[in-house]
Amino acid sequence: MVNGTPTSCEPFDSLSRMPRDSLTKEQIILAAVEVLDTDGVNGLNMRRLGAQLGSAATAMYYHVKSKDDLVVLAADHVFSEIELPDLGANGWREAAATLARGTHAMILRHFWLIPAMSTHLIYGLNKARYDEHCLAVYESAGFVGQDADQAAATVLMFVIGAAQGEAAESARRAQLRRTGADVERHLHETLAHIIEIAQQFPRLRARVEQPGETTDTPPTEATFEFGLRTLLDGLEGRLSTRSVGPR
Known part of the structure; x- marks a missing residue:
């Protein structure tokens, strides 16, 4: 951090002004389930998920590889409800x-x-x-x-x-x-x-x-x-x- 400005090597999301490591994988999965419950698979994307979490879409990729990876994680999560x-x-x-x-x-x-x-x-x-x-x-x-x-x-x-x-x-x-x-x-x-x-x-x-x-x-x-x-x-x-x- 130089004069209040993040350097390129810091894990900082320039769009949300939120450190990417402030999000957890569990938070992302739970938010994905909420989006899926509302909009279905076709309605899930990283931008929509970022909006749900109050973060930028790019911050999601710090924890999950892709939308497909996130769908699998969310699907596995809901099996824990049984x-x-x-x-x-x-x-x-x-x-x-x-x-x-x-x-x-x-x-x-x-x-x-x-x-x-x-x-x-x-x-x-x-x-x-x-x-x-x-x-x-x-x-x-x-x-x-x-x-x-x-x-x-x-x-x-x-x-x-x-x-x-x-x-x-x-x-x-x-x-x-x-x-x-x-x-x-x-x-x-x-x-x-x-x-x-x-x-x-x-x-x-x-x-x-x-x-x-x-x-x-x-x-x-x-x-x-x-x-x-x-x-x-x-x-x-x-x-x-x-x-x-x-x-």
Whole structure:
């Protein structure tokens, strides 16, 4: 520092007037999750993230290599939100259901995770911790080797598929917000168009004209629970009808 002016060798960001090392990697990851939750993967960039943190875009590169690297870090972070059930206190089915529900809820909170998983290899300590516990659940049930891997992967694929519809709607809302469109008006017009198409098919038309019974459980939640119960019934059936193991 010479007469109050930073020299070229000092880690100082000339745009934000904030030392780059005053930011931490954890702060950047948490801010990235907030931006992703609002704007999705397409809305994340270093300039937007810098604005979120009150710093300059260039300061981000002091801790992360690129936007893609940051997406992977953020995705790994949100896996830490999933509660890992105590296998000693719960049967394998209850533990598997708890994991599935926790994963489903996490994906709905972070709609961008599904598109991120389609373009990025998600890995890190939190994801590894989650995968390890999933395998422990199915091994405790009696699955071994590749059967445990396949059981865990099958349930995860179901959870992702069950969350995709709501996640896609959240992603669409984020895209509309970024373009400055009237979100509710656009979604209303889209729904009207979907109903118009459905009217051309008898079974779909019947469901539009006479929706199912009203209950306290949202339809998507009821569908998720039905699918999860059916899937776990199938896995339990495999255990009871034949020996499972490496083939």
